[in-house]
Amino acid sequence: xxxxxxATIGEIKSMFHKSQGKSLKDEDxxxxxxxxxxxxxxxxxxxxxISWVTxxxxxxxxxxxxxxxxxxxxxxxxxxxxxxxxxxxxVVHLACMCHxxxxxxxxxxxxxxxxxxxxTMPLRNIFKNCTYYWGFAAWMAYYINxxxxxxxxxxxxxxxxxxxxxxxxxIGNFSIHIALRNLxxxxxxxxxxxxxxxxxxxxxxxxVSCPNYTYELGSWLGFTLMTQCLPVAAxxxxxxxxxxxxxxxxxxxxLKEFRDYPTLRxxxxxxxx
Amino acid sequence: xxxxxxxxxxxAHTDSSHKKKKGPGTLAIAYLVIYNVVMTAGWLVIxxxxxxxxxxxxxxxxxxxxxxxxxxxxxxxxxxxxxxxxVGIVPSSVVLTGFQVMSRVFLTWAVTHSVREVQSxxxxxxxxxxxxxxxxxRYSFYTFSLLNHLPYxxxxxxxxxxxxxxxxxxxxxxxxxxxxxxxxAALPYVQKTGLYSITLPNKYNFSFDYHxxxxxxxxxxxxxxxxxxxxxxRQRKKVLGHMEEYSKVE
Numbered sequence: 001x002x003x004x005x006x007a008t009i010g011e012i013k014s015m016f017h018k019s020q021g022k023s024l025k026d027e028d029x030x031x032x033x034x035x036x037x038x039x040x041x042x043x044x045x046x047x048x049x050i051s052w053v054t055x056x057x058x059x060x061x062x063x064x065x066x067x068x069x070x071x072x073x074x075x076x077x078x079x080x081x082x083x084x085x086x087x088x089x090x091v092v093h094l095a096c097m098c099h100x101x102x103x104x105x106x107x108x109x110x111x112x113x114x115x116x117x118x119x120t121m122p123l124r125n126i127f128k129n130c131t132y133y134w135g136f137a138a139w140m141a142y143y144i145n146x147x148x149x150x151x152x153x154x155x156x157x158x159x160x161x162x163x164x165x166x167x168x169x170x171i172g173n174f175s176i177h178i179a180l181r182n183l184x185x186x187x188x189x190x191x192x193x194x195x196x197x198x199x200x201x202x203x204x205x206x207x208v209s210c211p212n213y214t215y216e217l218g219s220w221l222g223f224t225l226m227t228q229c230l231p232v233a234a235x236x237x238x239x240x241x242x243x244x245x246x247x248x249x250x251x252x253x254x255l256k257e258f259r260d261y262p263t264l265r266x267x268x269x270x271x272x273x
Numbered sequence: 274x275x276x277x278x279x280x281x282x283x284x285a286h287t288d289s290s291h292k293k294k295k296g297p298g299t300l301a302i303a304y305l306v307i308y309n310v311v312m313t314a315g316w317l318v319i320x321x322x323x324x325x326x327x328x329x330x331x332x333x334x335x336x337x338x339x340x341x342x343x344x345x346x347x348x349x350x351x352x353x354x355x356x357x358x359x360v361g362i363v364p365s366s367v368v369l370t371g372f373q374v375m376s377r378v379f380l381t382w383a384v385t386h387s388v389r390e391v392q393s394x395x396x397x398x399x400x401x402x403x404x405x406x407x408x409x410x411r412y413s414f415y416t417f418s419l420l421n422h423l424p425y426x427x428x429x430x431x432x433x434x435x436x437x438x439x440x441x442x443x444x445x446x447x448x449x450x451x452x453x454x455x456x457x458a459a460l461p462y463v464q465k466t467g468l469y470s471i472t473l474p475n476k477y478n479f480s481f482d483y484h485x486x487x488x489x490x491x492x493x494x495x496x497x498x499x500x501x502x503x504x505x506x507r508q509r510k511k512v513l514g515h516m517e518e519y520s521k522v523e
Contacts, residue, residue, distance in 0.1 A: 143478045143480070148474040149473075149474070149478055150474045150475065150476055150478055227478070229479070231478075
């Protein structure tokens with residue numbers, strides 16, 4: 001590090017925080033960098049960090065437990081005469097199983113399937129993310145497990161269709177996660193174009209860059225149909241908007257990184273978005 | 274709330290030098306001038322309406338009815354300002370502008386218009402006066418800023434700018450007080466009639482209690498009001514600081 005003897009600590013600090021374009025990767029080798037015999041390194045303090053795994057586990061464990069609290073009608077939520085009772089509608093039990101399955105799946109994927117590019121994210125994200133996930137989970141669960149809950153208008157037909165959509169998309173989502181994992185050898189952070197595999201659920205890669213989000217949207221549409229509950233629809237909508245933003249970003253970076261990226265693909269919805 | 278929109282708090286003499294790559298074109302500026310002139314005129318109509326009604330009746334009571342229609346028209350018209358930010362012809366944040374305009378529109382329609390019983394409250398006059406004075410200064414300032422290539426007008430713009438930031442010290446708390454008192458006055462009627470509320474059971478398994486929502490809105494003033502107030506105080510210091518420099522250079 002080159003500093004004059006008369007430099008103040010304040011000046012050194014501001015050099016520390018200067019951002020000079022994109023950061024280098026951990027894997028870059030010193031002698032392959034475009035510098036001469038003397039290299040100047042700039043460091044940036046990213047602030048307090050927390051590991052992605054920790055954030056995911058916390059934000060997913062919350063909805064799982066919170067929903068169950070409403071399902072079992074723990075005291076102080078509903079009118080006392082309903083404490084610890086169960087709903088008389090079988091769709092409510094089904095919904096609880098689906099919701100719980102969804103988050104258990106996510107927790108297991110976080111622990112055993114996903115390979116993260118970045119180790120950490122800013123600490124404030126955990127508060128933001130948990131508020132979102134936990135808040136929405138409580139809001140949805142309150143109505144689905146409410147003593148005055150009204151089952152879907154078209155009854156068993158509607159519920160059966162919804163369940164089919166939900167399961168199909170859960171399997172699809174899982175298939176994509178596995179396919180993405182297999183793109184990347186253990187411990188590496190390489191990026192490759194994902195392609196359809198033998199698994200038919202991955203054939204959607206022909207049309208979409210981020211089918212994991214497509215399937216996730218489908219799962220929640222299924223759950224909305226199953227419960228016929230407006231807060232669930234709201235959660236689905238907000239999630240869709242966020243995932244579309246992410247999908248567009250990922251799609252753009254694929255296009256930038258790979259010259260031969262398939263042109264037929266859309267970010268999240270085939271031909272549409 | 275009654276705070277003027279943020280963002281375009283630059284002093285007149287620095288406006289032209291702040292043009293970014295995608296600044297508003299001549300057509301946009303012409304449109305904005307017309308928009309701001311119309312809004313200034315509109316709020317002047319409201320101001321005159323208030324004065325005339327007061328002189329005619331001899332009391333502060335029930336002046337809302339004399340300006341109800343232009344108030345609704347011009348306050349609702351301010352929704353266009355969100356569009357201006359979204360399209361980029363005004364360099365303000367869409368979210369911030371949206372939030373401020375929506376809170377005004379909410380008070381105008383969802384509280385004052387919807388709950389007839391509060392229309393005769395004195396608190397309504399409190400915020401209407403605050404809004405009127407604020408908006409006349411704000412819109413006339415923007416008009417002069419946009420026309421700032423006429424050096425003669427720069428003085429007027431600066432004059433208005435100083436007054437905008439100074440009157441604000443009184444007008445903003447006054448407006449907030451009027452708004453909060455009006456919402457508070459509406460509470461019992463909303464509870465009694467179940468206005469805008471949805472109860473269970475229903476087909477979409479959703480409920481909404483407008484009474485609780487209004488209380489939540491009142492509570493939200495607590496974190497928001499000081500932030501907006503101190504932001505304007507900081508802007509004021511900056512603007513008055515520039516004014517001094519500018520007059521020294523002259």
